[in-house]
Amino acid sequence: MSVFDTVLAVDWSAAKRKPPRESKDAIWLGVARGGVAEQQIYCRSRQEAEAWISSFLEQEQAARRRVLAAFDFPFGYPRGFARRITGSDDPFALWHWLEERIEDAEDGSNNRFDVASEMNRLFAGTGPFWGKPHQARWPDIPYRKAGIAYTDVPERRRADLAAKAASSCFQLFFNPTVGSQVLMGLPVLQRLRLRHKAAVWPFENIAAAQIVFAEIWPGLIEPAVKAAMAASGPEEIRDRVQMRLLSQALSRLPADELSEMLAAVPEEAQEEAWILGTGHDDRLNALAWDKPGGLTPPPLSNDCFALPAGVDWTPVDDALALLRDRLGPVTGAETVPLADALGRVLAEDAAAKRANPPLPNTAVDGYGFAGGRAEGPHVLPLVPGRAAAGVPFGGTVPEGSAVRVLTGAALPDGVDTVILEEDVNTDGSRIAFNGPLKQGANTRKAGEDVCAGERILPAGRVITPADLALASATGLARLTVRLPLRVGVLSTGDELVEAGEPAGKGQIFDANRPMLLALIRQLGFVPVDLGKAADDREALRAHLDGAAAQTDVILTSGGASAGDEDHMSALLREAGAMQEWRIALKPGRPLALGMWQGTPVFGLPGNPVAALVCTLIFARPAMGLMAGAGWQEPQAFEVPAGFEKRKKPGRREYLRARVRDGRAEVFKSEGSGRISGLSWAEGLVELGDGAAEIKPGDPVRFLPYGSFSM
Ligand code: AMP
Ligand code: MG
Numbered sequence: 001m002s003v004f005d006t007v008l009a010v011d012w013s014a015a016k017r018k019p020p021r022e023s024k025d026a027i028w029l030g031v032a033r034g035g036v037a038e039q040q041i042y043c044r045s046r047q048e049a050e051a052w053i054s055s056f057l058e059q060e061q062a063a064r065r066r067v068l069a070a071f072d073f074p075f076g077y078p079r080g081f082a083r084r085i086t087g088s089d090d091p092f093a094l095w096h097w098l099e100e101r102i103e104d105a106e107d108g109s110n111n112r113f114d115v116a117s118e119m120n121r122l123f124a125g126t127g128p129f130w131g132k133p134h135q136a137r138w139p140d141i142p143y144r145k146a147g148i149a150y151t152d153v154p155e156r157r158r159a160d161l162a163a164k165a166a167s168s169c170f171q172l173f174f175n176p177t178v179g180s181q182v183l184m185g186l187p188v189l190q191r192l193r194l195r196h197k198a199a200v201w202p203f204e205n206i207a208a209a210q211i212v213f214a215e216i217w218p219g220l221i222e223p224a225v226k227a228a229m230a231a232s233g234p235e236e237i238r239d240r241v242q243m244r245l246l247s248q249a250l251s252r253l254p255a256d257e258l259s260e261m262l263a264a265v266p267e268e269a270q271e272e273a274w275i276l277g278t279g280h281d282d283r284l285n286a287l288a289w290d291k292p293g294g295l296t297p298p299p300l301s302n303d304c305f306a307l308p309a310g311v312d313w314t315p316v317d318d319a320l321a322l323l324r325d326r327l328g329p330v331t332g333a334e335t336v337p338l339a340d341a342l343g344r345v346l347a348e349d350a351a352a353k354r355a356n357p358p359l360p361n362t363a364v365d366g367y368g369f370a371g372g373r374a375e376g377p378h379v380l381p382l383v384p385g386r387a388a389a390g391v392p393f394g395g396t397v398p399e400g401s402a403v404r405v406l407t408g409a410a411l412p413d414g415v416d417t418v419i420l421e422e423d424v425n426t427d428g429s430r431i432a433f434n435g436p437l438k439q440g441a442n443t444r445k446a447g448e449d450v451c452a453g454e455r456i457l458p459a460g461r462v463i464t465p466a467d468l469a470l471a472s473a474t475g476l477a478r479l480t481v482r483l484p485l486r487v488g489v490l491s492t493g494d495e496l497v498e499a500g501e502p503a504g505k506g507q508i509f510d511a512n513r514p515m516l517l518a519l520i521r522q523l524g525f526v527p528v529d530l531g532k533a534a535d536d537r538e539a540l541r542a543h544l545d546g547a548a549a550q551t552d553v554i555l556t557s558g559g560a561s562a563g564d565e566d567h568m569s570a571l572l573r574e575a576g577a578m579q580e581w582r583i584a585l586k587p588g589r590p591l592a593l594g595m596w597q598g599t600p601v602f603g604l605p606g607n608p609v610a611a612l613v614c615t616l617i618f619a620r621p622a623m624g625l626m627a628g629a630g631w632q633e634p635q636a637f638e639v640p641a642g643f644e645k646r647k648k649p650g651r652r653e654y655l656r657a658r659v660r661d662g663r664a665e666v667f668k669s670e671g672s673g674r675i676s677g678l679s680w681a682e683g684l685v686e687l688g689d690g691a692a693e694i695k696p697g698d699p700v701r702f703l704p705y706g707s708f709s710m
Helices: 046-062 081-086 091-101 112-121 158-163 179-196 218-232 238-252 255-263 281-288 316-326 465-473 512-522 537-550 567-574 608-626 675-680
Strands: 006-011 027-033 036-043 067-071 211-215 333-337 366-369 373-387 402-405 417-420 430-437 455-457 478-482 486-492 526-533 553-557 578-581 591-596 599-604 637-640 645-647 652-660 663-666 683-687 692-694 699-704
Touching (some): 006 046, 006 238, 027 046, 027 238, 046 067, 046 179, 046 211, 067 238, 081 091, 091 112, 091 179, 112 179, 218 281, 238 281, 281 333, 316 608, 486 512, 512 526, 512 553, 512 608, 537 599, 553 608, 567 578, 567 591, 567 599, 608 652, 608 675, 637 663, 652 675
Parallel strands (some): 006 067, 067 211, 486 526, 486 553
Antiparallel strands (some): 027 036, 333 478, 366 402, 366 417, 373 430, 578 591, 591 599, 637 699, 652 663
């Protein structure tokens, strides 16, 4: 988790006082803790925002929480500017200079254009500040940029260039503008930093500071904002969404990644400041990721796990068919470079940009000429030069002549047939060989592998290394893939302690959570460790609330039955979204399936053997659908049994098994608490729902763990 307990994100504004009703282009604040955006605050004026931030920082300080306060305007100006205004390179001298001059009234009217005029007068020629609401007022500020030379001071900071920021801090008017926000923001920051002893990144050492100010730019997470806006509809206020996602993303940054971002600062930043997260857009967008609600993709309904009424024990296949029917993708999409696409789920069909091969070429080293040759000896004169891969032959090969060609070379004009070098004698100026040779021999046609525009990979495909070769060869540098499914794993039970902790009498080490988290990772999803919850309804409720906000699916184990301490099922029932799954399956007690605040919950049995089997059989294919990868059946093999077993009708059984000497062996005990058997096994033997009497040598269905990608 983050090195900061609290993240405050601030969307500043230079506008006039805003109406009481929440509106756009106002100041919006976002607060996130522990990876969850807790609230967004609307401020009508800068005074209101400053007062709110100040009392918030005070409260956080009193609670000894470490705060990252991120503001969306430049903390510094391009190099050389501060010295011209204040006589010093120290950016704080400029903050102080502005704080002494800027006047800001409650209604939002202010003197920023007068102060900018004063600064412009300190420079020869026009500028650097430009842009104003009235063409005639403030003669020291040009209305348009044309004619400003930016020789004394660059127009943009290195940070703006690196982050591809849209606007210069010298532009005071016309959208997109940030210049006025800087003038109206830095005086506030100057007061806040002194009042709360904040350390300002990257000007100051932040290691020991409880409150850190950093510059951010919401443009870095524009794709995530766009996706969230598309999902929430036109009524939603963009600034609110930006601050929600930004606070969330920063708060979700693991400590080492945040430290890396804070450390990666060029020298100019000591004066010009730097934008936190520059160059890490993709990562921030992934973290900012917000569960889509409303329009996209179709939300799962509270009763999506309802089983057919009146059935006492539902057959496994019926339960699977139901999952398959009712679940679908729940994750958004992003476009990533090929290097980041391995193992991701393709969100849309990918089509070849270019044919493979792009041009007709030779498949072998040899000699090229036009047309086939009949049976018998042939002698052809050689033209000078050659064609090699990437180095085409410039001219045209005359009819009846041959040219040297190397594997992969585009066929020269006048060549459509190639003879293998091993089949040729040459004296350097002629070649001799024996026919017959077919026209087109040893050549590859353009597009013989893939035509331009052809679908090369279907939506839902989990990208393999070979797919990357295909995408690259056909001219694709990026693929649109789904955001990885985030799967939370929670263990429940008063008896559980973590491995490595002291365990009292009656306590056991949590086996399910490490197993399930690792499995989730192997399946290509993002594991989210939700820790463990005691057998206490309120504690569990709090856990689920926090979990629902940051995951797409939650797997819990324990407490899924209907007993006194089975709080998982009780809570889901209370939420009106509980389906007790009584599946005709061994091992496996009832499962509690349900929705918690829109997030599907698989309440697995506590027994590790049952927990794993139920995850592999039910949760895995369900998660595949939600991740956008479609329904995935495990590959089964028929092998002769190496064991004997009588099975009663009514329940499908999964036995821990492995194959030795071509036969399926099963673990010596079927006890569902025998974790050693899970580890001993290399797969499961599946025995059908009916009765069976299995003798050594009878064929049985073996499902290797590998078939489940485990
Ligand atoms: P429950 O489903 O909560 O009744 O638990 C069934 C059995 O599984 C009990 O013996 C629990 O102690 C055990 N159990 C529950 N959760 C875990 C876990 N995370 N790791 C190992 N054993 C567990
Ligand atoms: Mg329990």
